[in-house]
Amino acid sequence: MKHVLARIGQAAVVLFVAFAATFVLLQALPGDALMIKFENPELGLSVEQIAALRETYGVDIPLPQQFWHTLSGFLAGDFGYSIQSGTPVTQMLAEAAPQTITLALTAFLLAVLIAVSLAFLSSLTRFAWLRGFLRGLPGVFVSVPVFWLGIVLIQVFSFQLKVVPVIGADPLQGLILPVLTLAVPISAPLAQILVRSIDEVELAPFVSVVRAKGASRRRVLWNNVAKNAILPTVTIAGVLLGELIGGAVVTETVFGRTGIGRLTEQAVSAQDTPVLQAIVVLSALAFVLTNLAVDLLYPVLDPRLRRLSRGNARPAPAATPVLEGAAA
Amino acid sequence: MSRITRTLAAATAALATAALLAACAGTAAPEAGGGADSATPVSGGTLTYLEYQAFTNLYPPQAGFYPNGAVVGNVAARLTYQNPESLEIEPWIADSWEVNADATEYTFTLRDGVTFSDGTPVDAAAVAKNFDVYGLGNKELALTISEAINNYASSEVVDASTVKFHFSAPAPGFLQATSTINSGILSPATLDLPLEKFGAGNAAAIIGAGPFVISDEKLGTELTFTARDDYDWAPPSLTHQGRAYLDKIHLIVTPEDSVRIGGLTSGQADYVRYVQAFDEAAVESAGFTLYGPQTRGVNNSLNLRFTNPLLSDLRVRQALVAGVNAQEIVDTLFTSNYPVATSSLSSTALGYKDESEHLAFDPKKSAKLLDAAGWTEGADGIREKDGTRLSLDVYEAKPQPLSKQTLELVSQQLKAIGVELNVKAADAGSYAEDIKDPLKTPLYHSMVGRADLDVIKSQFHTKNRNVLLSNDTKLDALLETVASEPDPAKRLDADAAVQDYLAEQAYVIPLFEEPQVYGAADYVKGVEFESVGRPVFYDVWLNK
Numbered sequence: 001m002k003h004v005l006a007r008i009g010q011a012a013v014v015l016f017v018a019f020a021a022t023f024v025l026l027q028a029l030p031g032d033a034l035m036i037k038f039e040n041p042e043l044g045l046s047v048e049q050i051a052a053l054r055e056t057y058g059v060d061i062p063l064p065q066q067f068w069h070t071l072s073g074f075l076a077g078d079f080g081y082s083i084q085s086g087t088p089v090t091q092m093l094a095e096a097a098p099q100t101i102t103l104a105l106t107a108f109l110l111a112v113l114i115a116v117s118l119a120f121l122s123s124l125t126r127f128a129w130l131r132g133f134l135r136g137l138p139g140v141f142v143s144v145p146v147f148w149l150g151i152v153l154i155q156v157f158s159f160q161l162k163v164v165p166v167i168g169a170d171p172l173q174g175l176i177l178p179v180l181t182l183a184v185p186i187s188a189p190l191a192q193i194l195v196r197s198i199d200e201v202e203l204a205p206f207v208s209v210v211r212a213k214g215a216s217r218r219r220v221l222w223n224n225v226a227k228n229a230i231l232p233t234v235t236i237a238g239v240l241l242g243e244l245i246g247g248a249v250v251t252e253t254v255f256g257r258t259g260i261g262r263l264t265e266q267a268v269s270a271q272d273t274p275v276l277q278a279i280v281v282l283s284a285l286a287f288v289l290t291n292l293a294v295d296l297l298y299p300v301l302d303p304r305l306r307r308l309s310r311g312n313a314r315p316a317p318a319a320t321p322v323l324e325g326a327a328a
Numbered sequence: 329m330s331r332i333t334r335t336l337a338a339a340t341a342a343l344a345t346a347a348l349l350a351a352c353a354g355t356a357a358p359e360a361g362g363g364a365d366s367a368t369p370v371s372g373g374t375l376t377y378l379e380y381q382a383f384t385n386l387y388p389p390q391a392g393f394y395p396n397g398a399v400v401g402n403v404a405a406r407l408t409y410q411n412p413e414s415l416e417i418e419p420w421i422a423d424s425w426e427v428n429a430d431a432t433e434y435t436f437t438l439r440d441g442v443t444f445s446d447g448t449p450v451d452a453a454a455v456a457k458n459f460d461v462y463g464l465g466n467k468e469l470a471l472t473i474s475e476a477i478n479n480y481a482s483s484e485v486v487d488a489s490t491v492k493f494h495f496s497a498p499a500p501g502f503l504q505a506t507s508t509i510n511s512g513i514l515s516p517a518t519l520d521l522p523l524e525k526f527g528a529g530n531a532a533a534i535i536g537a538g539p540f541v542i543s544d545e546k547l548g549t550e551l552t553f554t555a556r557d558d559y560d561w562a563p564p565s566l567t568h569q570g571r572a573y574l575d576k577i578h579l580i581v582t583p584e585d586s587v588r589i590g591g592l593t594s595g596q597a598d599y600v601r602y603v604q605a606f607d608e609a610a611v612e613s614a615g616f617t618l619y620g621p622q623t624r625g626v627n628n629s630l631n632l633r634f635t636n637p638l639l640s641d642l643r644v645r646q647a648l649v650a651g652v653n654a655q656e657i658v659d660t661l662f663t664s665n666y667p668v669a670t671s672s673l674s675s676t677a678l679g680y681k682d683e684s685e686h687l688a689f690d691p692k693k694s695a696k697l698l699d700a701a702g703w704t705e706g707a708d709g710i711r712e713k714d715g716t717r718l719s720l721d722v723y724e725a726k727p728q729p730l731s732k733q734t735l736e737l738v739s740q741q742l743k744a745i746g747v748e749l750n751v752k753a754a755d756a757g758s759y760a761e762d763i764k765d766p767l768k769t770p771l772y773h774s775m776v777g778r779a780d781l782d783v784i785k786s787q788f789h790t791k792n793r794n795v796l797l798s799n800d801t802k803l804d805a806l807l808e809t810v811a812s813e814p815d816p817a818k819r820l821d822a823d824a825a826v827q828d829y830l831a832e833q834a835y836v837i838p839l840f841e842e843p844q845v846y847g848a849a850d851y852v853k854g855v856e857f858e859s860v861g862r863p864v865f866y867d868v869w870l871n872k
Contacts, residue, residue, distance in 0.1 A: 081524060
């Protein structure tokens with residue numbers, strides 16, 4: 001319990017630091033959103049008119065006061081208004097977040113599926129050339145630009161083969177190609193870690209024991225190796241969240257989807273401070289929560305850690321064989 | 329109509345004819361609505377229209393931004409209608425009007441039975457309120473003054489269908505201003521909203537008297553327009569009267585060029601805006617129609633900020649003008665929809681005067697001028713004078729088509745005459761800050777479209793866009809004459825004088841006449857544009 005409370009405290013500190021750092025950095029940028037908005041030559045405003053508008057919007061409030069105002073707003077769940085469009089930021093996030101969460105979760109599941117299939121197939125295959133090919137794929141996936149992949153998928157599957165529409169698609173159709181686009185680069189690090197873990201576990205002494213008892217290759221992989229290889233993969237899942245957010249920016253823009261990524265892209269180009277501030281804090285919150293979840297999941301997946309957190313036991317000696325495997 | 333009205337109308341028509349004659353070299357005019365098609369227009373259907381960017385604000389004076397203009401223009405009716413072919417000003421919400429001799433008083437008689445989409449009448453009080461806001465602004469609500477309206481003083485409601493506007497100085501451009509999207513008439517309640525409420529997420533609350541209303545909005549990605557069944561006040565000169573042919577328009581924001589073009593050619597969309605020059609061939613070869621309506625204003629140009637010491641010498645500016653080969657730019661990067669500029673104004677703009685004698689590409693002349701000005705070639709081929717290199721910066725202008733590529737080609741051309749041009753990219757904040765400084769941005773890439781003589785004042789006057797960051801009082805005085813000379817013929821002369829002055833002083837390097845390029849499927853009929861190339865959906869119908 002104490003452990004959990006400490007973790008939550010840590011999370012709050014991380015969030016505050018993220019908030020403060022974002023505030024300072026956004027203020028330090030040259031220009032500001034009001035200037036970008038009203039000095040847009042297409043509006044044709046004169047210098048005097050812009051000065052009057054700046055006064056109306058009260059840009060000259062001292063920074064500490066602005067900081068306090070923004071922070072107290074955030075604590076009360078009020079993220080202010082977008083400077084570019086005047087829309088409440090909470091409304092923008094409420095429309096965008098569900099779209100991005102659906103996209104990211106579906107893409108993540110597909111990525112796991114791709115990664116697991118690649119890792120298992122490459123471990124099971126008898127042909128060295130096929131194994132080499134499958135193991136080389138993640139390297140290719142990771143270097144494919146999301147932007148390019150999105151456009152190629154649209155051109156091939158939507159415009160040439162006409163399998164799914166991109167424009168005027170229903171919510172389900174609208175997910176297919178973006179999910180594929182986003183899943184490919186995320187599956188790559190997952191597959192790499194999984195392949196490496198499988199290799200390591202396969203060399204462990206207990207695997208030789210199980211093999212010696214006559215278990216088939218496939219059986220060993222499923223029952224013994226996989227369970228042990230899963231832990232490092234869960235660790236990387238937390239880190240992959242960043243990849244998901246980055247990928248969503250590009251994917252949503254290419255596909256013209258509503259979402260946090262698209263919102264980010266627009267807010268950055270207009271230097272829309274309130275929107276950016278909210279997105280950064282929200283992303284930080286997502287990171288903190290994911291890592292918290294991963295931390296709490298460890299003991300569930302690895303009994304050694306379960307014992308560790310229960311008592312005041314010392315870390316298990318490095319030489320201890322992996323128990324679950326040996327039990328088979 | 330009074331005699332003055334008729335005189336003005338005749339003068340406008342004469343100007344328009346001149347402009348059209350001059351425009352012969354340009355692209356074919358967009359096909360006229362319904363009537364030009366052999367088939368009879370049919371009602372019904374939904375048009376899928378792809379837009380390049382999301383709209384930012386629907387307050388009409390800020391509708392100069394193209395994505396804003398397409399929305400405001402189809403939702404809000406105007407007092408008058410500018411015929412996109414003749415550029416003549418015709419009745420719309422106003423049946424008729426009178427202008428006093430020095431153009432300081434305008435009296436409009438309104439058509440009966442016109443209503444906003446919320447049911448309230450479009451009466452004199454509503455119209456008066458609109459122009460009070462557009463002419464004077466509302467500081468408290470942050471509603472800005474329209475750049476199309478000069479010298480506005482006050483309004484006067486004479487009776488329910490008569491409204492009079494007073495000006496502190498002659499405002500000959502006002503009649504045309506009442507026809508522009510920037511003067512879209514909105515309901516009085518809408519004009520009580522602060523500027524933020526004209527932004528994204530609130531589009532359906534913007535109430536006008538146009539043929540369409542916004543019925544649905546998906547924040548930042550999609551808008552649905554629905555035709556008003558009771559719309560019955562189209563400009564009388566149109567063959568089509570009554571409600572719009574289309575039932576609905578889905579406007580979908582598709583920022584990625586290849587997706588927008590592919591969406592059209594694969595049949596997922598009917599009509600798209602912003603076909604890049606490099607995509608034009610793909611659209612045409614797939615059997616789709618390209619439309620390239622001109623923006624009829626100040627050309628796509630490089631403005632030479634002469635308050636930068638390097639550009640203070642007339643000879644240096646003349647050398648730059650002669651060193652840029654606009655024909656090569658158009659041939660390399662653009663298409664026949666982008667005619668080479670022959671003045672600071674477009675040849676399809678009102679008041680255009682040919683200045684090509686000042687704009688000829690002549691690198692030998694450049695070299696001579698730079699030699700005479702004391703700039704001699706340094707070790708790396710870039711000219712120097714007293715230890716200073718002739719090195720200038722220019723920022724990529726995101727709103728201009730292919731700005732980066734254009735500037736890079738200009739940079740190569742200028743290198744040949746010993747001038748270094750550094751093409752820089754910047755984030756929006758740095759850009760907004762640096763373009764206001766002649767030392768950081770000695771060359772500024774921009775254009776502006778509006779089919780009235782006042783457009784040149786909008787671009788160059790120190791109290792408006794001031795793209796030159798000028799301190800030239802003579803230029804200001806010439807521009808003020810354009811905006812305040814009530815005599816149409818003298819006003820035309822004043823406009824020519826400005827173009828002469830800009831060319832003689834080598835303040836501007838005009839590059840090309842900028843169009844808006846659209847692509848549409850052949851079953852999309854009645855495609856039309858208002859006078860500066862924004863789409864008008866009223867006459868559009870689907871032949872399928």
